[in-house]
Amino acid sequence: MEHVKSRSSMWYLLPIFVGLIGGIIAYLILRHDDPKKAKKCLYVGITLAIIGIVINILIMTQIPSLAPDFNVNV
Numbered sequence: 001m002e003h004v005k006s007r008s009s010m011w012y013l014l015p016i017f018v019g020l021i022g023g024i025i026a027y028l029i030l031r032h033d034d035p036k037k038a039k040k041c042l043y044v045g046i047t048l049a050i051i052g053i054v055i056n057i058l059i060m061t062q063i064p065s066l067a068p069d070f071n072v073n074v
Helices: 009-018 020-030 035-062
Strands: none
Touching (some): 009 035
């Protein structure tokens, strides 16, 4: 039976504030001590990255002034 250390729940703040990179860092640090928390941190980072991309796409489609021509007068 493998000994698993219980790590602080504060590790979830890393992917929340830093996103996908924070999730990867938390996973790499926690994977040996607390594998369940490591996977959850990685999933939080991935989920927040996807949500950020979707929100950016929605905002970009709602702003008509950001057309491909950028209204450049030459």
